Amino acid sequence: MRLIILTIIITTFILPVIAQVNNSYNLMPAPSSIVRNGERFNITDNFRVSITGTPDQRLYAEASRFVRRLGEKTGFFLDKQGYVKPSDSSAKSPLLLRVKRPGKLMLHENESYILEINSRQAIVTAETDLGAIHALETLMQLISTDDKGYYFPGLLIIDSPRFSWRGILLDVALHFMPIDVIKRTLDGMAAVKMNVLHLHLCNDQGFRVESKVFPQLQQQSSDGVYFTQENIKELIRYAGQRGIRIVPEFVVPAHTTAILCSFPEFASVKKTYTLQRYFGVFDPVLDPTNEKVYPFLDKLFTEMAGLFPDNYFHIGGDENTGKDWESTPHIKAFMKEKGMKTFMELQTYFNKRILPIVKKNGKTMMGWDEILQPGVPKDIVIQSWRGKEAFYESIKKGYQAILSNGYYIDLIQPTDFHYLNDPLPKNIHLSQEEEKRVLGGEATMWSEHVTPETVDSRIWPRTAAIAERLWSPQEVNDVNDMYRRLDFVSLYLDGLGLKHISYKLPLLRKLSNSYDIKTLQTLVDVIEPLKIYERNQGDTMYTVFSPYTKLADVATPDQDLPRRFSVLIDSFLKNRSAELEKRVREQMTLWKENHTAFLQLIRNSPVLEEGKLLSEHLSKVATAGLEALAFIRQHDTADYEWVSQHMAITERAKEQGGRCELQVIKPIQKLIKAAGGNEDPHVETQATQVFVLHSAKTATQQ
């Protein structure tokens, strides 16, 4: 652990500074409106909370949690107010929450709030306690310090969300995520004002909820890891406490291998099914021509609809290959008889049979893009993952929809890519009615390659930027300011118990087989896992049993250091100051020299063999960069051949290693070109991986 300090010192220039200057705050999501009043409210150990009006009971617990968090942040012993009670309703209390009525956990509920802070008091005014809960998070983010101590800055905030559906899909089917992961995810969501947790509860790899009607499902189709109904109730309570709805997804008719393990009689192709250990798109699918399938789904969905109180019920509907339908005579005959030309028409038939089951349970049916087919009633909600066109098409056709395309956080894309993905961008022209049907969006955390230990690092902090996109006014879209505040919110989430930062060191220690992690960390700081669907090439490399404790797991998306290094190079190339030159040189020298130590490290920890190539490339690229820097320092110009040769070295360094790729090649290429007078040389490259960040390929798989 002490070696971290070392790394921090060496990499000082890349350290974010959490500034609390007078002119800016670190709020994320940014509120609709802030007006400063120049006052300040000093936080002391006399801090208390009062609540007036008629909130839901949850607000007392949330206010008590706020007092506890404030105590932990400031060190004050706020023991006097162990729990905030209805009797705590003094209008002069340091913090006063005024709430009109209990908030309902449903779409389009009022979540707005007004927060006024003056030198005597902080006052929150909200229609519902849901708004007041959001205000408490704003207040936590506003805690400021100077040599006089802790204070809230004086201001007036008027705030409400842009979209009503601001969610995370958490996949607990491909890799199961236990209760503590879900709970801390809910804490993180509440911190950035998200309000829907969409649980993807079953897939080919497992069925993850206890069914009392069909206990085979958890007994034979879960490997023993699933939520009991008591667990689910506990999660729903916990989420509701934070003002968050839980929407369940039970995917049909495809992605049902787990169900078919218990009920092979409902399969299109009759055989024995075993749980799928690989990830991808598979052929097993329910038989829509089997009349016994519908009573089964009726019973199962009715049980689950009773367990999950939310108004929405997600039936998946995606990625049916159709093969097991088209290859099965009685199903082909059925299609022919009904005049169906494609298997998607058969799926629409299936969906129409499911819809009444969902409806009679008082629920609105949701599904992925694929369920939108001619003839499907308009009272369903589409979740759009395949592309923007499909999304606006569904809106224009009269469907309500939420956007997930562009929010696939499992694909390791950079934060700004997600941040600028607006569900209602200015260049899309929709009528007011149509705009209303854009409910919001969901970040999707598919769990092929994550475990309970690593999942936070894929969700946070990037999802905070998605939360801002869905909450804040459209005009809040300055990428630099987003990254500035993201540093703050990442630390804020870390302090709340999220593991996106803290998971890393134990894994670095495990991979280094030592307390001394500096050599490995130097490499890991500049690599990212392969993006989009490159990591699991051909869906054949990983299974549910694979170790997720390797380089690609400890490397995180959208690394800080490469981004800051890129800014540093740009600054240096602009003003060529000695000070910046020194920083660039020291950083590249560290990279150059790290490889020798890395080779030593492999001996102590052979698992790191897979990082050898990356480390070697980093060293070579840094060496090239240092040579380029020497040209620039000496006001010399490298010749065309030198530039070509060294550009080729950097191109070769794009090769993957341990399912990761180097992230500092581009700025070093700028240096090399600058050394050559910025001529663009012809480059021969052996690299096979192309380094594309912002143009997501069309996703071919969830």
Next chain:
Amino acid sequence: MRLIILTIIITTFILPVIAQVNNSYNLMPAPSSIVRNGERFNITDNFRVSITGTPDQRLYAEASRFVRRLGEKTGFFLDKQGYVKPSDSSAKSPLLLRVKRPGKLMLHENESYILEINSRQAIVTAETDLGAIHALETLMQLISTDDKGYYFPGLLIIDSPRFSWRGILLDVALHFMPIDVIKRTLDGMAAVKMNVLHLHLCNDQGFRVESKVFPQLQQQSSDGVYFTQENIKELIRYAGQRGIRIVPEFVVPAHTTAILCSFPEFASVKKTYTLQRYFGVFDPVLDPTNEKVYPFLDKLFTEMAGLFPDNYFHIGGDENTGKDWESTPHIKAFMKEKGMKTFMELQTYFNKRILPIVKKNGKTMMGWDEILQPGVPKDIVIQSWRGKEAFYESIKKGYQAILSNGYYIDLIQPTDFHYLNDPLPKNIHLSQEEEKRVLGGEATMWSEHVTPETVDSRIWPRTAAIAERLWSPQEVNDVNDMYRRLDFVSLYLDGLGLKHISYKLPLLRKLSNSYDIKTLQTLVDVIEPLKIYERNQGDTMYTVFSPYTKLADVATPDQDLPRRFSVLIDSFLKNRSAELEKRVREQMTLWKENHTAFLQLIRNSPVLEEGKLLSEHLSKVATAGLEALAFIRQHDTADYEWVSQHMAITERAKEQGGRCELQVIKPIQKLIKAAGGNEDPHVETQATQVFVLHSAKTATQQ
């Protein structure tokens, strides 16, 4: 830049080196016998496990977990064997487990194993699967590396435990500990071959198990944090899977404020009771003269005895002040009528009424020292916390007993203190029969000042040394070698998911209000929380609502750096080499200069104000040490006055700050004395705290 080099060098000598030299292993607890055979078994991705014989089903799951852990450690994709099954029984498998019969989760069960590793195979032979599970942990700890990759060293280990009861008491009453904490504690226990988790389930601050018979207990007496019966069953399953018994404790007749909140009619003093928010010894106590108390306890204990399958049932019995008995007329009258002279006689009466309730549920009753009173039957087990005399007295009187005195890990004492605390030391002369009644011991993790975030840092790694004391032969008692292996086992536990190391950085970031923690860490590395019962002076400073996110929480017991610094000073004073002098100087320079940065840090994070005094003292002490070093370097001798003055500075530095104290004073005092030619000067001191490590005061409170 100077600082960087400094830190590199400074951190070098304090970093433990995980050595894997041929002559020693890093096993903890050390096995009874190891014989090397010079061979090696290379671990490859063809690794598989087979099981023959008739183990309990748990062994298949544990063997599967072993395969997964081995994959995570080595990076091998051992996907082929997702789960080890009874059909995997090839005698030629790389790892073969041969087990005679299912192990029973009970005292004195056979836990022995033989492990033989040659170049072709690792073979475990065990009477029961419990022994085989211990062997798997031994194997995990044996994984070795060199430039040829991962391997197990060839050897023959014959191993069995010295004591059958090797436990941790985890207090979930004073501060509740959720399921994930319990589970990872069980993982840690299994890793060091402990086999009893004693759950302290209720106290004045809360009742932590759902009762279906008396639901008031969790509804009114838990603040809403408790285990459901389903939770308990899950924990018992999880523990059983690791070969660990769970022993429940329901403390009566004192420490029952939580029960009396729900059932004031059973109190000795009639009044309304509310949950106790402070910690300590309080007067509320059940009324032993109320005949309705016994049917109540009968129903409650019968329900709980059914929930917890273990043969032992702990009824507490400690720390009754007797005040509420002696001040209540009808109770005094009752005592007089029965001829009882002291309230302890009344407690014995009470215990004798409880014993049949416990017995008829098929359980052996356990209690703390205090239940051992004249006339108490011999078929109970005493848990000894007050002192060794009471322990051997109970043994000699014919009782079975387990030792906890000396294993109070909540008291922040150093590892070697606990390590050398032998339940059967050589100087105690007991007959063979008497020795047999010494069942073992339990480390006690009372939770006054710990939370789910910090608790691991109080349990680990010190408890691994207690585990060794209870498992390994008496002769294994080399403190230096213990500390060498403790470094390894601490990293091993870290890799297993325990939080004793990784909890620290998020807390340091929170306390620093920044990603940059180096200034704070420099201070925290040399302080420890106040020991024994000093932290919570007079039991009046802390409540259950206090923030446990401060200096005393991020500081850990038995810090590495001070111990290593002390060794460094001793080495330097012995040989006075220039190289060691440089190390000493650089370390003390860092401490001296840190204070300026610390003062800056307080501005950004006022909560650190409480560390100012410590930081200032550290700086002063280091300055004194540097001056002493200069004398020594120049072969000069400081005069008596200089030595007196500077010793006084170091004495004043013993003052507590933020409920912590500096740990590097002693070695620096050695330097100062050496500078003065080792004369012991007269010292005037203003310090009030006395720095006593190894002489534990008699504990006055659990």
